[in-house]
Amino acid sequence: MNSNAPLLQLKGVSKRFGPVQALNDIDFEVRPGEVVGLVGDNGAGKSTLVKTIAGIYSPDEGEFYFDGQPVSITGPKAAVALGIATVYQDLALCDNLDTVANLFLGQEEIAGGVGEVLRQLDEVDMEHRSHELLDQLSVTIPSVRSEVGTLSGGQRQQVAVARSLLGEPKLVLLDEPTAALGVSQTAQVLALITRLKERGLGVVVISHNLADVFQVVDRIFVLRLGSRAGDFDADQTTQEHVVGAITGAQFGDKPAGENRSEGDR
């Protein structure tokens, strides 16, 4: 899994909000086809890190490499243009629109018609592509033409993830994708994450739920008070170690399974 070059690499990224050091000298990388779990306590800097990658915050210091090239992510649009898609916790779906409309919102396809502004939407083609996309991801919803508001939380989350894939991204950032979901719905979303991985996408998952994290991730990156507190291979560590790193209980002590301490670089 880690044999290929990193898709995204952050070196020495720091971010301050006034007196608060939100991110402190973070080195972070994601490889193609790798799912990285980003964990940490409240205020540890998970969201700040994701928003920095997504271009919402600009870092105070640090270098970004995407596909091996040095890049500067100047804003959300620059991130999207690079191939970084972000699915936020609050989903950002329109409940009053159907799945097709939500998937293509802001990037609708236009059929023939009179005048530039009055061109008709190509509903048939959009619906076709929606079916294709959802089938590829094995997402099952009652009808792509029923309002998104009628879907369950898990289905809505899957639609939100599917929506992010329309732009053919290489890296998908998922902010708390399983928060507030039931058991079976969580399973659906986790299965979807596995399929993203199978498609060769890099995936970063923020989660509070370590059980979920362990089911799908290859690597777990722990943040604590804005600093890197651990970086574990998922199959060589235990939840206890990760919890220890999150809470700082094992601070200064190298837990079993940690494979990327500073000396390794």
Add this chain to the structure above:
Amino acid sequence: MSTPEQAAPPPVAVESPRADFMRRFLSGDLGFLRVLIILVVIWAIFYSQNDRFLSAQNLTNLVLQITAIGLISVGVVLVLLLGEIDLSVGAVSGLCAAIMAVLQVKHGWDPYLAIAAGIGAGTLIGALQGSIFAYIGVPAFVVTLAGLLAWQGALLYVLGDTGTVNITNGKIVGLANTFYSTSTSWIIGVVVIVLYAGVNLWGYRRRVAAGLADQAFGPILFRIVVVAGAVVAAIAIFNQDRGLPLAALILGGFVAGFQYVISRTKYGRHIFAVGGNIEAARRAGINIATIRVTVFALAGTMAAIGGIMGASRLLAVNQSSGGSDLLLLAIAGPVVAGTSLFGGRGTVWSALLGALVIGSISNGMDLLNYQSSVKFMVTGGVLLVAVIIDALARRQRQAQGRV
């Protein structure tokens, strides 16, 4: 991957198209059918009291009476879809009609130029209010409330000391007082039916050809039959009286045109998105400010067009033009006919149907010689009932997990 969720999909999934149709009808998604029933009941009541109510002459008058309010409501629907409100449309309609009348009558402008100036004024006013709302962030309610006062003042200023401007120009008067001959009326009716059926059937065929035939043919056929029946009945009635009025064609044209815009174009889709979840719309890259400014500009434009049609019918603009209950009825109409006050749900048809309901009540009570006091109370009651139905439908949607 198979999960328990797939074994137990929500009930919506297993509904047959017909059951789905019934549920949507009852829960208010098909509000237009509900309002048709309300309309039939109102007509039956007035007809039982005075059989002249359903005479060709009175129904033609009814259509002429609702033209102005219906056109204003078209703009109101767009604003309601955003989840906003425009309280200035009444005052704007009066002011723009006055601008047109004063330019043509007092300054001797060409009538078409005067009409264009009146409409343009409405567009500018709407764009100004929309900009204050979109860029400065003042709530639309407050901006347009200020507008309501200011444009009423502007109306008095434009009219000057005479207070009333009588319109005699044939072209302006002709807008609301032109009737087509029997044969022309039928030709127009047939064209409308063929266009409507053609668009619907063509769309259905394309879906079938693309293998997306999950949409039942029944409702489409039903819709075509209902529309065709309504058009044939309307033309037959108009022809018994003076013929198809140009005003009805103008109203119908704007309603159909804007319905196309909101349901079939990218711009319309974005209006619904902003009204449904503004954050989602912003993240999807939709320019919220542009949508807001243009929608308010369109509302101002439609208010001006409605005001000009009203002036044409009444042959005059005076100090009370666009005042009184016009504003409230223009907002009440679409709401009665199923457009949500909460944004993101509605149709432009509701402008037409709502104006018909409210116009019918007003017309019928005039016919029965009720006083204004009773008219206002009954109209208020109907509005309240309609909004209660809307709120109940919303609650039912929420109970089904649909917000």
